Amino acid sequence: MSDPVELLERLSSVRGIRGSILVSADDGLIVAESLMTGVDGRAVAALAASLTNRMRRATECAGRREPVFLQLQAADGTVLAAPCGRELVLVAIAGPDVNVGLARLEMLNAAGRLA
């Protein structure tokens, strides 16, 4: 597995991404973070892990296996999540100026290396 902090810092350097967190999927607790001040990382981690777990159940119930990438579009930006195996979830917080395609590519690349 690659160094999580290094991967988070690389991800956070993508234009439009304000910060990223690596979360334990079972606990909703932060494993590593690279966040701007003013973002409540603990709350984002707990809620994003819960959302990802529920989406996993939804896609599996629909016979589509586990989710690969989640994009939650909000009024002032986007929250992105990519499960890294069963144990971790990579979460990115992005502003409205983010290039979602590039962010998605970077996140899937990082998730693959963290799994």
Next chain:
Amino acid sequence: MRSVEPWVTPPLERFLAESSARLTLLMTSSGQVVAQHGFVRSVDVMTAAALGAAILASTGEIGRLVGESRFHALVHQGTRQQVFLSDFETARGRWIGLVVFDSESTVGLVQLFFDRLVAELVEAAPREAPKQQVLPENFERELNASLRALFGR
């Protein structure tokens, strides 16, 4: 959800809705139950309250031995369920929260919403009620009144 103190009800209802906790107990540091959710039998509530208060007291002493002023929260992880225990200060003295949750929730969610519950309780807590002398003739009546409030019978 049932509580002895009515002002506890709204914050606790919000916590239960957001955290998806299965069982929740709020009590004083001496193990006197203030509110409960999910317990069916009064004997279970009394036992859980006494054990929860004892566990926190024990870990407090361990903390004192190792030079930690106090442990504010601890989690017991089981195979299907987990127990979260934490104490906090209110205008009514030190209280303890005991939360049992399963795969519908996570430690992170319970901690997050428990912190919000504590903040709301601290804000809503009325000042300390004047201490009354505990008389034997009042004790049983007050105990029965608390059990009626907590279990509706």
